[in-house]
Amino acid sequence: MLEGIRIIEVEGLGPGPFAAMTMADLGADVVVVHRKAGNPAPGVPERSVLDRGKRSIALDLKDANDLKVFRRLVAGADGLIEGFRPGVMEKLGIGPEACHAINPALVFGRMTGWGQDGPLSHAAGHDLNYISMSGALWYAGAPGDAPVTPATLVGDIGGGALYLVVGMLAGIMQARATGQGTVVDAAIYDGSAHMMNLLMALRQAGAMPEARGQGILDGPHWCRSYRTSDGGWMSVQCLEPKFYKIFIDLLGLGDDADFAEQFDRARWPRATERLAAIFAAKTRDDWAVLFLGTDACVAPVLSPDEAAAHEMNAARGAWAAPDGVLQAAPAPRFAGQPEWQPRAAPARGEHRDEILAELSGK
Numbered sequence: 001m002l003e004g005i006r007i008i009e010v011e012g013l014g015p016g017p018f019a020a021m022t023m024a025d026l027g028a029d030v031v032v033v034h035r036k037a038g039n040p041a042p043g044v045p046e047r048s049v050l051d052r053g054k055r056s057i058a059l060d061l062k063d064a065n066d067l068k069v070f071r072r073l074v075a076g077a078d079g080l081i082e083g084f085r086p087g088v089m090e091k092l093g094i095g096p097e098a099c100h101a102i103n104p105a106l107v108f109g110r111m112t113g114w115g116q117d118g119p120l121s122h123a124a125g126h127d128l129n130y131i132s133m134s135g136a137l138w139y140a141g142a143p144g145d146a147p148v149t150p151a152t153l154v155g156d157i158g159g160g161a162l163y164l165v166v167g168m169l170a171g172i173m174q175a176r177a178t179g180q181g182t183v184v185d186a187a188i189y190d191g192s193a194h195m196m197n198l199l200m201a202l203r204q205a206g207a208m209p210e211a212r213g214q215g216i217l218d219g220p221h222w223c224r225s226y227r228t229s230d231g232g233w234m235s236v237q238c239l240e241p242k243f244y245k246i247f248i249d250l251l252g253l254g255d256d257a258d259f260a261e262q263f264d265r266a267r268w269p270r271a272t273e274r275l276a277a278i279f280a281a282k283t284r285d286d287w288a289v290l291f292l293g294t295d296a297c298v299a300p301v302l303s304p305d306e307a308a309a310h311e312m313n314a315a316r317g318a319w320a321a322p323d324g325v326l327q328a329a330p331a332p333r334f335a336g337q338p339e340w341q342p343r344a345a346p347a348r349g350e351h352r353d354e355i356l357a358e359l360s361g362k
Helices: 015-025 064-075 096-102 127-134 153-178 188-194 197-204 241-250 265-279 284-291 304-309 311-316 352-359
Strands: 006-010 029-035 055-059 079-082 107-112 182-187 223-227 233-237 298-300
Touching: 006 015, 006 064, 015 029, 015 079, 015 107, 015 153, 029 064, 055 064, 055 352, 064 096, 064 352, 079 153, 096 107, 107 153, 127 153, 127 188, 153 182, 153 188, 182 188, 223 265, 233 284, 284 298, 304 311
Parallel strands: 006 029, 006 079, 029 055, 079 107, 107 182
Antiparallel strands: 223 233, 233 298
8 A cells, every 4th residue: 555655764662663564564665774783672673573574774873874875765765764862863964954955755753752842852751651641541440550551552552653654644645745745743642642532522521530430431340351260351341231231131130230220330339349250250261152243242351372363363364473473464454455464574784785776776
Protein backbone atom coordinates (compact mmCIF):
# COMPACT_ATOMS: atom_id res chain seq x y z
CA MET A 1 0.00 0.00 0.00
CA LEU A 2 2.95 2.36 0.61
CA GLU A 3 5.05 1.18 -2.32
CA GLY A 4 7.05 4.08 -3.73
CA ILE A 5 7.41 5.88 -0.39
CA ARG A 6 10.88 6.05 1.16
CA ILE A 7 11.40 6.65 4.86
CA ILE A 8 14.76 7.33 6.49
CA GLU A 9 14.87 6.15 10.10
CA VAL A 10 17.59 7.31 12.47
CA GLU A 11 18.24 4.43 14.86
CA GLY A 12 16.47 4.86 18.18
CA LEU A 13 14.53 2.91 20.77
CA GLY A 14 10.94 1.72 21.08
CA PRO A 15 8.25 3.79 19.39
CA GLY A 16 10.37 5.27 16.57
CA PRO A 17 11.54 1.89 15.24
CA PHE A 18 8.02 0.49 15.74
CA ALA A 19 6.54 3.30 13.64
CA ALA A 20 9.11 2.69 10.90
CA MET A 21 8.45 -1.07 11.06
CA THR A 22 4.73 -0.41 10.61
CA MET A 23 5.44 1.63 7.48
CA ALA A 24 7.78 -1.07 6.18
CA ASP A 25 5.06 -3.66 6.83
CA LEU A 26 2.77 -1.58 4.63
CA GLY A 27 5.28 -1.57 1.79
CA ALA A 28 7.38 1.55 2.29
CA ASP A 29 11.10 1.41 1.54
CA VAL A 30 12.52 2.09 5.01
CA VAL A 31 16.25 2.72 5.27
CA VAL A 32 17.39 2.57 8.88
CA VAL A 33 20.55 4.48 9.67
CA HIS A 34 22.19 2.32 12.30
CA ARG A 35 25.03 3.53 14.48
CA LYS A 36 28.36 2.75 12.89
CA ALA A 37 30.09 1.61 16.05
CA GLY A 38 29.00 -0.24 19.13
CA ASN A 39 26.31 -2.75 19.91
CA PRO A 40 22.54 -2.26 20.07
CA ALA A 41 21.11 -0.74 23.22
CA PRO A 42 20.65 -3.12 26.19
CA GLY A 43 17.72 -5.44 25.61
CA VAL A 44 17.68 -4.90 21.84
CA PRO A 45 18.78 -7.92 19.76
CA GLU A 46 21.26 -7.62 16.91
CA ARG A 47 18.51 -8.38 14.37
CA SER A 48 15.44 -6.90 16.00
CA VAL A 49 11.91 -7.77 14.93
CA LEU A 50 11.37 -4.00 14.79
CA ASP A 51 13.82 -3.85 11.86
CA ARG A 52 12.01 -6.43 9.75
CA GLY A 53 11.56 -5.42 6.14
CA LYS A 54 13.98 -2.50 6.40
CA ARG A 55 17.32 -1.89 4.72
CA SER A 56 20.32 -0.91 6.82
CA ILE A 57 23.21 1.44 6.38
CA ALA A 58 25.60 2.19 9.25
CA LEU A 59 26.70 5.82 9.58
CA ASP A 60 28.45 7.99 12.15
CA LEU A 61 26.39 11.18 12.13
CA LYS A 62 29.29 13.06 13.72
CA ASP A 63 31.55 12.19 10.80
CA ALA A 64 31.60 14.74 7.95
CA ASN A 65 31.72 12.15 5.17
CA ASP A 66 28.91 10.08 6.66
CA LEU A 67 26.84 13.25 7.11
CA LYS A 68 27.18 13.85 3.38
CA VAL A 69 25.74 10.38 2.78
CA PHE A 70 22.91 11.09 5.21
CA ARG A 71 22.04 14.35 3.45
CA ARG A 72 21.92 12.52 0.12
CA LEU A 73 19.51 10.05 1.69
CA VAL A 74 17.36 12.95 2.86
CA ALA A 75 17.31 14.43 -0.63
CA GLY A 76 15.48 11.40 -2.02
CA ALA A 77 13.20 10.60 0.91
CA ASP A 78 9.52 11.24 1.55
CA GLY A 79 9.91 11.12 5.31
CA LEU A 80 12.39 10.92 8.16
CA ILE A 81 11.86 9.47 11.64
CA GLU A 82 14.02 10.33 14.64
CA GLY A 83 13.54 9.90 18.37
CA PHE A 84 16.22 12.02 20.03
CA ARG A 85 15.59 14.63 22.68
CA PRO A 86 14.70 18.06 21.23
CA GLY A 87 17.70 19.82 19.74
CA VAL A 88 19.95 16.81 19.14
CA MET A 89 19.33 16.63 15.38
CA GLU A 90 19.87 20.40 15.14
CA LYS A 91 23.26 20.06 16.88
CA LEU A 92 24.22 17.45 14.30
CA GLY A 93 23.29 19.89 11.53
CA ILE A 94 20.42 17.78 10.26
CA GLY A 95 17.40 19.27 12.02
CA PRO A 96 14.18 20.15 10.19
CA GLU A 97 15.41 23.49 8.82
CA ALA A 98 18.58 21.97 7.40
CA CYS A 99 16.76 18.96 5.96
CA HIS A 100 14.03 21.09 4.37
CA ALA A 101 16.75 23.15 2.69
CA ILE A 102 17.80 19.91 1.01
CA ASN A 103 14.30 18.52 0.41
CA PRO A 104 11.40 20.97 0.90
CA ALA A 105 8.81 18.17 0.61
CA LEU A 106 10.32 16.07 3.41
CA VAL A 107 8.04 15.05 6.30
CA PHE A 108 10.26 15.25 9.39
CA GLY A 109 8.84 12.94 12.06
CA ARG A 110 9.89 13.56 15.67
CA MET A 111 9.10 10.94 18.32
CA THR A 112 9.40 12.03 21.95
CA GLY A 113 7.74 11.46 25.29
CA TRP A 114 6.98 15.03 26.34
CA GLY A 115 7.01 16.83 22.97
CA GLN A 116 9.28 19.34 21.30
CA ASP A 117 8.44 22.14 23.73
CA GLY A 118 7.03 22.64 27.20
CA PRO A 119 8.49 22.48 30.71
CA LEU A 120 9.44 18.76 30.47
CA SER A 121 10.61 18.64 26.84
CA HIS A 122 14.25 17.99 27.79
CA ALA A 123 13.54 15.73 30.79
CA ALA A 124 14.04 11.98 30.65
CA GLY A 125 11.04 9.69 30.99
CA HIS A 126 9.51 6.41 29.93
CA ASP A 127 6.14 5.02 28.88
CA LEU A 128 4.72 4.82 32.40
CA ASN A 129 5.73 8.40 33.22
CA TYR A 130 4.17 9.89 30.10
CA ILE A 131 0.82 8.14 30.45
CA SER A 132 0.63 8.87 34.17
CA MET A 133 0.96 12.60 33.48
CA SER A 134 -1.43 12.55 30.51
CA GLY A 135 -4.27 10.91 32.44
CA ALA A 136 -4.16 7.70 30.40
CA LEU A 137 -3.05 5.59 33.38
CA TRP A 138 -5.84 6.74 35.69
CA TYR A 139 -8.41 3.98 35.13
CA ALA A 140 -5.85 1.17 34.82
CA GLY A 141 -6.44 -0.58 38.13
CA ALA A 142 -8.93 -1.42 40.83
CA PRO A 143 -9.66 1.08 43.61
CA GLY A 144 -6.81 1.08 46.11
CA ASP A 145 -4.49 -0.89 43.84
CA ALA A 146 -1.52 0.51 41.93
CA PRO A 147 -2.43 1.47 38.35
CA VAL A 148 -0.92 -1.03 35.91
CA THR A 149 -1.14 -1.11 32.11
CA PRO A 150 0.26 -3.54 29.53
CA ALA A 151 3.93 -2.60 29.17
CA THR A 152 4.53 -0.04 26.37
CA LEU A 153 1.18 -0.64 24.66
CA VAL A 154 -0.70 2.44 25.88
CA GLY A 155 2.21 4.89 25.71
CA ASP A 156 5.09 3.93 23.43
CA ILE A 157 2.95 2.13 20.86
CA GLY A 158 -0.60 3.46 21.15
CA GLY A 159 0.07 7.08 22.08
CA GLY A 160 3.46 7.28 20.38
CA ALA A 161 4.32 5.09 17.39
CA LEU A 162 0.86 4.84 15.87
CA TYR A 163 0.23 8.57 16.18
CA LEU A 164 3.58 9.17 14.49
CA VAL A 165 2.55 6.88 11.62
CA VAL A 166 -0.74 8.77 11.21
CA GLY A 167 1.14 12.06 11.27
CA MET A 168 3.70 10.86 8.73
CA LEU A 169 1.01 9.66 6.33
CA ALA A 170 -0.97 12.89 6.68
CA GLY A 171 2.19 14.92 6.08
CA ILE A 172 3.12 12.87 3.00
CA MET A 173 -0.36 13.36 1.56
CA GLN A 174 -0.06 17.12 2.05
CA ALA A 175 3.45 17.17 0.60
CA ARG A 176 2.34 15.32 -2.52
CA ALA A 177 -0.48 17.80 -3.01
CA THR A 178 1.51 20.99 -2.27
CA GLY A 179 5.20 20.14 -2.53
CA GLN A 180 5.66 21.39 1.01
CA GLY A 181 6.80 19.12 3.81
CA THR A 182 6.17 19.53 7.51
CA VAL A 183 7.43 18.62 10.96
CA VAL A 184 5.44 16.00 12.88
CA ASP A 185 5.69 16.52 16.65
CA ALA A 186 4.52 13.13 17.94
CA ALA A 187 4.60 13.11 21.75
CA ILE A 188 3.51 10.10 23.77
CA TYR A 189 2.05 12.52 26.31
CA ASP A 190 -0.21 14.05 23.64
CA GLY A 191 -1.19 10.82 21.90
CA SER A 192 -2.04 8.93 25.07
CA ALA A 193 -4.20 11.85 26.22
CA HIS A 194 -5.98 11.84 22.86
CA MET A 195 -6.69 8.13 23.27
CA MET A 196 -8.71 8.99 26.37
CA ASN A 197 -11.43 10.74 24.37
CA LEU A 198 -13.56 7.60 24.15
CA LEU A 199 -13.56 7.43 27.94
CA MET A 200 -14.21 11.17 28.08
CA ALA A 201 -17.33 10.62 25.98
CA LEU A 202 -18.45 7.97 28.46
CA ARG A 203 -17.62 10.31 31.33
CA GLN A 204 -19.68 13.03 29.66
CA ALA A 205 -22.60 10.61 29.67
CA GLY A 206 -22.05 9.79 33.36
CA ALA A 207 -20.81 6.26 32.66
CA MET A 208 -17.17 6.77 33.72
CA PRO A 209 -16.93 9.00 36.81
CA GLU A 210 -13.49 10.09 37.97
CA ALA A 211 -13.51 7.74 40.95
CA ARG A 212 -11.94 4.44 39.94
CA GLY A 213 -14.11 1.36 40.25
CA GLN A 214 -17.36 3.23 39.65
CA GLY A 215 -17.49 3.30 35.85
CA ILE A 216 -19.00 0.79 33.47
CA LEU A 217 -15.53 -0.25 32.24
CA ASP A 218 -13.72 -0.59 35.57
CA GLY A 219 -16.33 -1.42 38.19
CA PRO A 220 -18.92 -4.04 37.20
CA HIS A 221 -18.78 -7.77 37.73
CA TRP A 222 -19.36 -8.12 34.01
CA CYS A 223 -16.22 -6.14 33.05
CA ARG A 224 -13.13 -7.77 34.56
CA SER A 225 -10.99 -10.92 34.55
CA TYR A 226 -11.51 -13.90 36.85
CA ARG A 227 -8.99 -16.47 38.06
CA THR A 228 -9.69 -20.11 37.26
CA SER A 229 -8.90 -23.29 39.19
CA ASP A 230 -5.69 -23.94 37.25
CA GLY A 231 -4.30 -20.44 37.79
CA GLY A 232 -5.49 -19.13 34.43
CA TRP A 233 -7.81 -16.22 33.76
CA MET A 234 -11.04 -15.55 31.86
CA SER A 235 -11.96 -12.08 30.63
CA VAL A 236 -15.59 -10.95 30.86
CA GLN A 237 -16.96 -7.82 29.21
CA CYS A 238 -20.62 -8.23 28.33
CA LEU A 239 -21.58 -4.55 28.31
CA GLU A 240 -24.80 -4.66 26.33
CA PRO A 241 -27.85 -6.11 28.15
CA LYS A 242 -28.53 -8.70 25.46
CA PHE A 243 -24.99 -10.07 25.83
CA TYR A 244 -25.15 -9.89 29.62
CA LYS A 245 -28.30 -12.02 29.54
CA ILE A 246 -26.53 -14.68 27.49
CA PHE A 247 -23.65 -14.61 29.98
CA ILE A 248 -25.72 -15.14 33.11
CA ASP A 249 -27.99 -17.68 31.38
CA LEU A 250 -24.98 -19.81 30.41
CA LEU A 251 -23.91 -19.72 34.05
CA GLY A 252 -27.41 -20.70 35.22
CA LEU A 253 -27.85 -17.33 36.96
CA GLY A 254 -30.69 -15.95 34.87
CA ASP A 255 -33.13 -16.01 37.79
CA ASP A 256 -30.65 -15.04 40.50
CA ALA A 257 -31.48 -11.76 42.27
CA ASP A 258 -27.81 -10.82 42.66
CA PHE A 259 -27.52 -10.57 38.89
CA ALA A 260 -30.92 -9.13 38.06
CA GLU A 261 -30.02 -5.45 37.71
CA GLN A 262 -26.95 -5.22 35.48
CA PHE A 263 -26.25 -1.50 35.99
CA ASP A 264 -27.06 -1.26 39.71
CA ARG A 265 -23.68 -0.26 41.19
CA ALA A 266 -24.76 -1.41 44.65
CA ARG A 267 -24.99 -5.01 43.38
CA TRP A 268 -21.59 -5.07 41.68
CA PRO A 269 -19.39 -6.03 44.70
CA ARG A 270 -21.56 -8.98 45.73
CA ALA A 271 -21.92 -10.21 42.15
CA THR A 272 -18.16 -9.92 41.67
CA GLU A 273 -17.49 -12.07 44.74
CA ARG A 274 -19.89 -14.74 43.55
CA LEU A 275 -18.46 -14.81 40.02
CA ALA A 276 -14.93 -15.08 41.43
CA ALA A 277 -15.98 -18.21 43.32
CA ILE A 278 -17.79 -19.64 40.31
CA PHE A 279 -14.87 -19.18 37.90
CA ALA A 280 -12.44 -20.56 40.49
CA ALA A 281 -14.26 -23.89 40.38
CA LYS A 282 -13.18 -24.86 36.84
CA THR A 283 -10.12 -24.60 34.62
CA ARG A 284 -9.61 -21.92 32.02
CA ASP A 285 -10.04 -24.44 29.21
CA ASP A 286 -13.28 -25.70 30.71
CA TRP A 287 -14.69 -22.18 30.70
CA ALA A 288 -13.38 -21.55 27.19
CA VAL A 289 -15.34 -24.55 25.90
CA LEU A 290 -18.52 -23.15 27.44
CA PHE A 291 -18.17 -19.56 26.23
CA LEU A 292 -16.11 -19.33 23.06
CA GLY A 293 -18.25 -18.80 19.97
CA THR A 294 -21.19 -17.46 21.97
CA ASP A 295 -22.26 -13.83 22.32
CA ALA A 296 -21.53 -13.84 26.05
CA CYS A 297 -18.35 -11.79 25.41
CA VAL A 298 -16.10 -14.05 27.47
CA ALA A 299 -12.62 -15.19 26.39
CA PRO A 300 -9.54 -16.85 27.90
CA VAL A 301 -6.51 -14.70 28.70
CA LEU A 302 -3.70 -16.14 26.57
CA SER A 303 0.03 -15.53 26.56
CA PRO A 304 1.56 -14.61 23.16
CA ASP A 305 2.79 -18.20 22.75
CA GLU A 306 -0.65 -19.58 23.59
CA ALA A 307 -2.27 -17.10 21.20
CA ALA A 308 0.03 -18.29 18.41
CA ALA A 309 -1.01 -21.91 19.03
CA HIS A 310 -4.75 -21.17 19.30
CA GLU A 311 -7.20 -22.14 16.57
CA MET A 312 -8.08 -18.46 16.12
CA ASN A 313 -4.54 -17.83 14.96
CA ALA A 314 -4.72 -20.80 12.61
CA ALA A 315 -7.59 -19.00 10.89
CA ARG A 316 -6.26 -15.43 11.01
CA GLY A 317 -2.49 -15.85 11.00
CA ALA A 318 -1.99 -12.97 13.41
CA TRP A 319 1.13 -14.59 14.88
CA ALA A 320 4.08 -16.22 13.13
CA ALA A 321 7.54 -17.42 14.14
CA PRO A 322 9.92 -17.12 11.18
CA ASP A 323 13.37 -18.42 12.13
CA GLY A 324 11.96 -19.20 15.56
CA VAL A 325 11.27 -15.53 16.42
CA LEU A 326 7.66 -15.03 17.54
CA GLN A 327 6.12 -11.88 16.05
CA ALA A 328 2.75 -10.52 15.03
CA ALA A 329 1.74 -9.98 11.42
CA PRO A 330 0.99 -6.48 10.09
CA ALA A 331 -2.40 -4.92 10.68
CA PRO A 332 -4.76 -3.85 9.23
CA ARG A 333 -5.31 -6.03 6.21
CA PHE A 334 -6.22 -4.88 2.71
CA ALA A 335 -8.45 -6.51 0.12
CA GLY A 336 -6.63 -7.63 -3.02
CA GLN A 337 -3.19 -7.60 -1.41
CA PRO A 338 -1.03 -10.73 -1.23
CA GLU A 339 -0.72 -12.59 2.04
CA TRP A 340 2.04 -11.16 4.20
CA GLN A 341 5.34 -12.98 4.29
CA PRO A 342 7.86 -11.96 6.97
CA ARG A 343 10.87 -10.09 5.64
CA ALA A 344 14.02 -10.65 7.66
CA ALA A 345 15.57 -7.95 9.80
CA PRO A 346 18.92 -6.83 8.34
CA ALA A 347 22.32 -6.96 9.95
CA ARG A 348 23.82 -3.56 10.73
CA GLY A 349 25.08 -1.99 7.53
CA GLU A 350 23.96 -4.94 5.41
CA HIS A 351 22.73 -2.79 2.53
CA ARG A 352 25.47 -0.13 2.55
CA ASP A 353 26.88 -0.94 -0.89
CA GLU A 354 23.41 -1.26 -2.40
CA ILE A 355 22.26 2.07 -0.96
CA LEU A 356 25.44 3.92 -1.91
CA ALA A 357 25.12 2.60 -5.46
CA GLU A 358 21.56 3.93 -5.62
CA LEU A 359 22.72 7.33 -4.38
CA SER A 360 25.41 7.37 -7.05
CA GLY A 361 22.88 6.50 -9.72
CA LYS A 362 24.58 3.22 -10.56
